[in-house]
Amino acid sequence: xxxxxxxxxxxxxxxxxxxxxxxxxxxxxxxxxxxxxxxxxxxxxxxxxxxxxxxxxxxxxxxxxxxxxxxxxxxxxxxxxxxxxxxxxxxxxxxxxxxxxxxxxxxxxxxxxxxxxxxxxxxxxxxxxxxxxx
Numbered sequence: 321x322x323x324x325x326x327x328x329x330x331x332x333x334x335x336x337x338x339x340x341x342x343x344x345x346x347x348x349x350x351x352x353x354x355x356x357x358x359x360x361x362x363x364x365x366x367x368x369x370x371x372x373x374x375x376x377x378x379x380x381x382x383x384x385x386x387x388x389x390x391x392x393x394x395x396x397x398x399x400x401x402x403x404x405x406x407x408x409x410x411x412x413x414x415x416x417x418x419x420x421x422x423x424x425x426x427x428x429x430x431x432x433x434x435x436x437x438x439x440x441x442x443x444x445x446x447x448x449x450x451x452x453x454x
Contacts, residue, residue, distance in 0.1 A: 325387065326387065326390065329381065329387070329390040329391070329394060330381070330382045330390070332381075332394065333378040333379070333381035333382040333390070333393070333394055333397065334378065334382055336374070336378050336394070336397055336398070336401070337374060337375050337378035337379070337397070340371060340374045340375075340378075340401055340404070341367070341371050341374075341375065344367055344370055344371050344404070344408075345363075345367055347408055347412075348363055348366060348367060348370075349363075351411070351412075351420070366423075369424075369427055370404065370423060370426075370427055372427060372431065373400050373404075373427055373430035373431050373433070373434050374397055374400045374401060374404065374430075376431075376434050377393050377394075377396040377397035377400055377434055377437075378393070378394075378397045380393040380396075380434075380438065380441075381393035381394045381396075381397060384441075386445070388444075389441055392437065392441065393437070393441075396433070396434065396437050399433075400430050400433075400434075403426065403429075403430065404426065404430070407422050407423060407426045408423070410422060411423060
């Protein structure tokens with residue numbers, strides 16, 4: 321794997337994570353009540369819960385030593401972006417008062433998918449590190 325391709329995949333993973341975090345923060349500000357002081361205390365926790373799977377997948381892509389691992393984790397991060405975006409769209413366009421609960425439960429499935437991918441990556445050696453050169 322060329323180091324140029326590897327560096328471009330790492331940069332892409334970092335940009336994806338930053339962009340998603342910013343969009344989620346802005347959406348949470350739009351959905352929440354910024355005039356309430358307790359809301360500002362809860363928003364970092366809610367944002368970390370919602371953006372966590374995307375950030376984990378992007379971090380795994382950035383830290384992976386193999387091109388297969390980088391590609392798999394970038395695709396996973398992209399899938400998480402699509403699922404999260406779809407969830408946000410559904411919440412914003414819904415007329416139901418219980419729709420925002422999807423923002424709480426969707427990350428559970430995304431964390432599960434990330435965990436399964438990490439286990440598969442460990443089995444196939446996509447995340448392998450050369451311990452002898454450290």
